[in-house]
């Protein structure tokens with residue numbers, strides 16, 4: 090069994106946590122407002138879920154999913170994520186999430202922002218272009234008629 094830590098437990102983080110618990114994993118959820126604000130989600134997910142601070146979720150997880158607004162990336166705790174596998178779902182959308190000057194200035198490519206902040210973590214980009222409501226759909230192989238033309 091794997092423990093998955095979540096930094097950010099909203100649309101994407103909460104959906105992935107539901108799927109993880111459904112697949113038999115433990116999850117440790119966190120957000121910016123504190124563990125007490127996640128009690129409803131923890132109650133919904135059951136005994137395989139608990140709430141913690143971002144630093145505690147980072148320490149507890151075998152894998153850590155970061156799913157927060159891009160503008161908040163500097164608040165992701167770097168020290169406990171050294172050497173860890175971090176799943177980066179961030180998708181830069183300044184109109185909805187606010188601007189990040191280093192991206193706008195061209196200093197850091199948006200997809201590399203979290204890896205740049207966490208140079209000692211093993212950052213894997215995933216889920217960043219998938220609408221959260223589509224995540225629970227069962228993975229199936231499309232029929233030839235459903236495939237996009239190449």
Ligand SMILES: NC(=O)c1ccc[n+]([C@@H]2O[C@H](COP(=O)([O-])OP(=O)(O)OC[C@H]3O[C@@H](n4cnc5c(N)ncnc54)[C@H](OP(=O)(O)O)[C@@H]3O)[C@@H](O)[C@H]2O)c1
Pocket residue numbers: 096097098099100101102119120121122123143156157158159161164165178179180181182216217218219220221222
């Ligand atoms: N929604 C989608 O379908 C979708 C698809 C692909 C990629 N993404 C990307 O995934 C990321 C999350 O999107 P979302 O739709 O899940 O956002 P969301 O529903 O607004 O959830 C954001 C979560 O991040 C938490 N958070 C904010 N600042 C934080 C901080 N400094 N430390 C820890 N937690 C913090 C929020 O907690 P509080 O409420 O306590 O602040 C909340 O739990 C974004 O970068 C987005 O671009 C989203």
